Amino acid sequence: MDPRAYGEDMTQTGPAPTTGVLLAAGAGTRLGRGPKALLPYRARTLVEVLADTLFDGGCNEVVVVLGAEADRIRSSTDLGAYKVVENPDWAKGMAGSFRAGIDAAAAGNSIMVALVDQPGLTPTAVSRLLGSHRPGRVTAAAYPDESGRLQRRHPVIFDVELRSQAAAAAHGDTGARSFLKAHPGLVDLVDCSDLCSGEDLDTKDQLHLLEM
Numbered sequence: 011m012d013p014r015a016y017g018e019d020m021t022q023t024g025p026a027p028t029t030g031v032l033l034a035a036g037a038g039t040r041l042g043r044g045p046k047a048l049l050p051y052r053a054r055t056l057v058e059v060l061a062d063t064l065f066d067g068g069c070n071e072v073v074v075v076l077g078a079e080a081d082r083i084r085s086s087t088d089l090g091a092y093k094v095v096e097n098p099d100w101a102k103g104m105a106g107s108f109r110a111g112i113d114a115a116a117a118g119n120s121i122m123v124a125l126v127d128q129p130g131l132t133p134t135a136v137s138r139l140l141g142s143h144r145p146g147r148v149t150a151a152a153y154p155d156e157s158g159r160l161q162r163r164h165p166v167i168f169d170v171e172l173r174s175q176a177a178a179a180a181h182g183d184t185g186a187r188s189f190l191k192a193h194p195g196l197v198d199l200v201d202c203s204d205l206c207s208g209e210d211l212d213t214k215d216q217l218h219l220l221e222m
Contacts, residue, residue, distance in 0.1 A: 028120045032061055034057045056129060058088060077107060093114055120169050120173065147196055150163065150167070152203075153208040
């Protein structure tokens with residue numbers, strides 16, 4: 011029996027369990043190759059590899075949020091170890107997927123939100139974020155810009171005390187950005203640049219990210 015199917019805490023130690031929410035609902039229009047979830051990566055698909063990355067890094071359960079071509083993704087991948095939900099309003103923006111993932115997560119869990127278009131994410135980075143998280147706070151992966159200043163990226167952990175507030179504040183294609191901007195004092199940045207790339211795969215000139 012695979013513990014991932016039931017959300018049993020087999021790996022994470024600490025005060026609060028965390029659900030990894032993988033947002034994979036987009037159609038990949040800018041890239042022009044269909045849903046990014048189905049892009050080939052490490053002899054599998056991007057959505058499969060990243061779902062495993064969240065679990066292997068220490069999340070005690072993983073929720074995958076689908077939208078565009080959800081039936082095709084379900085039939086083309088092996089996500090049976092995880093909870094898969096659909097956002098029927100995926101075309102209206104990320105906010106609906108964000109809320110769908112939080113609603114599907116186990117009650118009492120903090121939430122780690124990750125994007126399916128970040129192939130460079132590693133279990134070690136997930137583990138670092140979980141280990142750095144403090145109760146009542148938001149913890150975000152960060153990467154230095156050209157000046158060396160850390161810039162917030164994904165994944166982002168929303169403490170169990172904040173998850174409902176973040177979901178309520180989400181709108182359009184900004185996800186939880188409005189909540190984060192309204193509460194900058196709650197956000198702890200964790201430099202992950204030595205562990206993985208924080209680049210998003212958005213355009214064809216970034217396809218090299220799939221070769222890492």
